[in-house]
Amino acid sequence: MKIAIVGAGFTGLSAAFELLNKKNEVFIFEKDNQPGGLAIGFKPLQTKDEKEWNWSLEKHYHHWFSNDDKVINLAQKIGYGIIKKRPKTSIYSEGKIYQLDSPMHVLAFPKLPFIDKARMAAVLGFLKFNPLWKPLEKLNAENFLLKTMGKNAYKKIWDPQLKNKFGEFSKDISLAWFWARIKKRTPDLVYPSGGFLEFADFLVRECEKKGAKFFFNTEVEEIKSAKQVSVKYKMINGKSSIINFDAVIVTLPSIFFTKIAPDLPQKYVNKLLKLKGLGAINLVLRLKEQFLKDGTYWLSICDTKSPIMAIVEHTNFMDKKNYNNEHLVYLGNYLPFDHRYMKMEKDELLKIYDPFLKKIKPDYEDSVISSELFKVPFAQPIIPVNYSKIVPPFETPLPNVYLANIQQVYPWDRGTNYAVELGQKVAKLVTSNE
Ligand SMILES: Cc1cc2nc3c(=O)[nH]c(=O)nc-3n(C[C@H](O)[C@H](O)[C@H](O)COP(=O)(O)OP(=O)(O)OC[C@H]3O[C@@H](n4cnc5c(N)ncnc54)[C@H](O)[C@@H]3O)c2cc1C
Known part of the structure; x- marks a missing residue:
């Protein structure tokens, strides 16, 4: 079969890997210039005197639990290295940090x-x-x-x-x-050596060896299903083209799927739009000194007045030598995309976070090298009671168009492990009638 996958996050990459193993012809369209989706990584632009990081860092904090077997097995299958460690998890309550793991x-x-x-x-x-x-x-x-x-x-x-x-x-x-x-939750956490972006890149190369065709910087604008499924896509040079496929797998959050599939019946669209979610915003501080001095990796803030939900010191988990000896700290929040923080620049946001950060490390400002701000519109589905009754199936009302996305992960909380599992399951379904 000739199959298109929309999105080169871990659902798309995993689906591609499975389909290629079954000798299908696979095209992957990704609007970003790199793979990984929500787990994508970055390396900062360095000044003249700074050395480049050896590893990339996720734009939003990421790790695996040691029982995330689908993604860990995939890493092992393709020969990708992983690191297992037991970092410290704590809570911040009434002005103090308590280890609580x-x-x-x-x-x-x-x-x-x-x-x-x-x-x-x-x-x-x-x-x-x-x-x-x-x-x-x-x-x-x-x-x-x-x-x-x-x-x-x-x-x-x-x-x-x-x-x-x-x-x-x-x-x-x-x-x-x-x-x-x-x-x-497991006390031991796992991390792909080099970062999630390296892992995604490795997976892209494995897929390419099996014949996959990746289109980065390419946004799918429209999907129409008739005898075949047509995918209209726009490349970075602004040019649009159309290719026909036997089947298409869409891995975008449902709301974005409804925007590129104009022929979806309104009843189905209404059902998808009932599923709610939050975006995510992470301000990453690059510091000369450790921020959480007790070595905590993950700090949940048990204070409803705090402007920050969690402080995650990545280099209290992975060695700072991989990042030119910088200490890397995420200041994270899940928020609706119309929240005022989502419209702010990094300095504006840091001003709001600053008094809270000073409660933990009064002199943290002296060690700031720089900061980076990342926002995504859809990152965390809202799981109300009886969610199993409203999870959309892989099949959509459009013949040969399948939806496999973050909102179908249930009862587990979404994560790259379940993205890999979704990819495997949808690939099996798509090829089941061959
Ligand atoms: C703050 C935060 C913390 C997290 N922590 C963890 C963690 O610790 N461990 C863990 O395993 N997971 C974690 N996750 C969740 C994990 O990142 C996701 O569950 C997983 O990456 C989802 O993968 P996906 O492929 O289903 O979707 P996505 O990653 O959303 O992939 C969809 C892809 O489609 C692309 N796309 C969108 N529109 C178009 C279009 N029109 N045309 C072409 N391409 C398009 C996007 O650019 C994207 O690459 C976290 C996520 C966030 C935001």
């Missing part, structure tokens, strides 16, 4: 009475060992956690994290989403 640390947490900690540990233990998500998807995370953990633990630790992550949607989140976060 094991049952022992939960029990040692000084800000809650023992009985609340024991209740919290019991609830987390239940979620960790319960294999069944279906009965949980009917329940609302906030109601369940409040009732089972009690007000103290919920309000101190979980309510600020849900509010900081989901904002106005925090009350809608299903317990199945929370369950997935607890169930999947």
Whole structure:
């Protein structure tokens, strides 16, 4: 079959790899100049005196859990190196940092009475060992956690994290989403050597060896399905062309799919548009000194007044020598794309974050080399109760046009592991009638 894939994120790359293994002719269209999608990386533009980084860094923090078997197996299959480590995960609560990444640390947490900690540990233990998500998807995370953990633990630790992550949607989140976060979390984390961009590039080269044709800097403008599926695309020089295919796999968030497929029936479009999501914004600080001095990699901010959701010090996970000995810190938020932060330049945003950062490291400004700001419009689906009833299928109303995107990852929280799995599944479906 001659198959087009729209998007060279990990869903598209994984689908391409599978289809090529089955000897299909595969074309991949990507509007960016590089592969990787939401997990894409960058190297900063260096001044004359700076050495180039050896590794690229993700525009938005990324790691794998050690049980992310689909993506880890793919890396191993193509001979790509991975690194496994146990970095420190902590929370920021009432002006202090507390390591909170094991049952022992939960029990040692000084800000809650023992009985609340024991209740919290019991609830987390239940979620960790319960294999069944279906009965949980009917329940609302906030109601369940409040009732089972009690007000103290919920309000101190979980309510600020849900509010900081989901904002106005925090009350809608299903317990199945929370369950997935607890169930999947592993103390050991994994990272592709060289960064996610290098890994994506390696995968592109593997696909090219098998005959794939990649079109970077090429935006798909329109998909129409008749006897064959026509894909109209625009290249960087502004020229548009059309190629016909036997099947097309679209990996964009649903809202962008509706924009390039004008013949989709309105009823289907309305269903897709009911699925909500948030964008993401990350300000990356390049520093001369370590920011989180206790070595924390991931710091969840349990303070609803904080302008930042999480501080992630990448170089407390991966060695700073890969980045010309710079210390790299993400200041992350998930936000609706019309939020005022999304319209700001990096200096404006840093001004807002600055008083909070000074609470953690009063002199951090002295060590700033530079900063980079990255925004994406769709990064985190909102998972309300009974999401399984509204997840769209791979098949669309347009014959031979398939949708495989971040909003179909369920019950697990989206991630590159599930992008790889989606790619594998949709590839199997597309070729099942051959
Ligand atoms: C802040 C943040 C933190 C995250 N943390 C992690 C983590 O720690 N671990 C993890 O595994 N995952 C993490 N993820 C999630 C992970 O990045 C995604 O789940 C995954 O990359 C989705 O891959 P995808 O291929 O489905 O979609 P995308 O990556 O969105 O790929 C879609 C591609 O389509 C392209 N495109 C869009 N429109 C067009 C068009 N018209 N024509 C052609 N191309 C087009 C886009 O440029 C993009 O490359 C994180 C994401 C964010 C934003």
